[in-house]
Amino acid sequence: MIASMKAAPANPFAASPTLSFNKPDDTKLRRVICFSPAPLFSKLSLRGKGGVLAQMSKDGVGLTYKDAGVDIDAGSELVRRIAKMAPGIGGFGGLFPLGDSFLVAGTDGVGTKLKLAFETGIHDTIGIDLVAMSVNDIVTSGAKPLFFLDYFATSRLDVDLAEKVIKDIVDGCQQSDCALLGGETAEMPDFYAEGEYDLSGFAVGIVKNDSVIDGKNIVAGDVLIGLPSSGVHSNGFSLVRRVLAHSGLSLKDQLPGEAITLGETMMAPTVIYVKQVLDLISKGGVKGIAHITGGGFTDNIPRVFPKGLGAVIYKDSWNIPAVFKWIQEAGNVEDAEMRRTFNMGIGMVLVVSAEASDKILKDANGAYKAYRIGEVVSSEGVSYS
Template sequence: MPDETISALPEALPPSESHDAAPKTRSKAASVSYADAGVDITSGERSKQRIKMLARKTFNKQVLSEIGGFGGLFALDLEKFPQPVLVSSTDGVGTKLKVAFELGIHHTVGQDLVNHCVNDIAVQGATPLFFLDYLATGKLADMTVETVVQGISEACRANGCALIGGETAQMPGFYGDGEYDLAGTIIGAVNRDKIITGANIQIGDVLLGLPSNGLHTNGYSLARKLLFEVAKYGPDQYVNELKDKTGAALMRTHRSYLGVIKKLTAAEVVSGMAHITGGGITDNLPRIIPKGMGAVVDLASWTVPPLFEHLQQLGNVDQDEMMRTFNMGIGLICVIPAELVKKTKAILNRANERHCIIGRIVRGERKVTYN
């Protein structure tokens, strides 16, 4: 063996590696599970089984998969949609959830979520097909999750929409105990020649407003500040100006306009429709107005609900700020050609749908002017 090889060897093994050294005794560490980190998989599985039952109640013959797969399967009805265009939307409930946590009311927020998403695609002429939900929480509370999904399931059935999948995520340390976040995605379809974009809107068309149920799912950060911090109301406190308890006024469900929209689109009387959500009439109506046009809205044409009036009084909120933050009692605006207004009003009257003419389309630069 060459000398350089011998010199490269260690002179002796260190004590820890010597065959004669006494072996060290190691203490066995305690076993740590996922549950110790705050995620209860077993509880989560029990909850998922109950959620499956709720979702199945929304299924129709187009649903080809069970809840629990890696993806939901849905067969598009090509007889109903021979020239199909898919329409999608994703949204959440926002800080309305804070009021739900405070009151322990979790059933209606699922309805809020579905109805909001349904309206967003219905104003483009789309029929809802299926829905996916996402619920993330710190520590999973089985009954709370089930109650939320029950609301989602009921709203899906009411809107003819299948709940084909979703995700319930346990994220301890990210959300506080008893808190969760909620979001959803909806997919709908419309035949290409029935898409409503607002491209056919013309100067002189009439703006017809349909009432909201309340705040719906927008403006809650300001509303909570004014009611709970400025006025220092409790959520269970009856307020004369609201003619209701504070929490009840805030938790009124975001209504679905799908039924009335179907009647109007079937009669082919609408040139465009705007769902009035975050940004109010000020920011949402211009989204459908063609270039070179604007809208004039008459603020005296409808009665603003007491909730909005009281919020404005509490914070001395500027009118422009109110119109950009809240729906102010108008949840949907339909743009109707002047010659079809009479027909449209007859359709709405037969449907017992309250409505009012709130303005007109004029020449302008895609913005709303208030009178």
């Protein structure tokens, strides 16, 4: 963590079109100067806005992500428009050529899961979420994370609370074997509600040119291997909060049928898959990788396929965690909406050859959990059987 209370110097880079210098906005405790010769957008993060209202969807059939303030279709349309200005976007990470390698970069936040952190007082897991959302994206290209930067913004700096969050970011970096290189703390009175803060994270990794995982060699008959999630991870919380309000339960109540509270369940940190995925890649046969975040299986798996291919998912091939069953029942959420909003218990999907799938599943006994959840087919989209 790089910290400084010195006054900002005059901007020496004002005439340069490729360098940006952030002027102090109230109190800036850390500063980063970014060189950006050819910026590319790799994805769009969708965040809900506004408070939680206890009401069903307008058509009366159940709660939806759009009702909660997040319109995935609008986000997809924006990505299409950005693609006209910066061709090549759409992957989970942005690739930048560097000699015989590519630097792979990703950025994300933790969205409205922060609202639950404020309500529960659980701040010692949210930093892992922050790291996970970026490093899990860049590892889908086969990249090993090198370093991570964070941005912590708040109305009034609570040093003890910030220390908890940053300590957790350090933990996340250790889990992904990358360095916390620096970041910024911004204290902005009147901008955030008292006691609240926002987080963003930025990860950079590296992969050899001939080792990039890009999905180009995927063919019909390849196998989908799913790695289990720890729960909701860091997507869909605008809908989660809407369902929670509709249910009449509080975060202190137990998850029905389970010996854990709803708050503890929802705040379980996102799994960091980096070491496991890199190990599986080293065994050979991995052709494509999808990080299952906002958009669920429906939108994320097709992102790694060549044109004309799709997936069939075996519905009963893994155990769906109880939290998703509760969300669906309490919010009367339709199957298609659940599959497009949540990870449903699978946080990462690897597309592998049939031969490689046999080895991965055999090695999974005892060492880690992995499931054969589907196969690649000669028709676009994602279907279920």
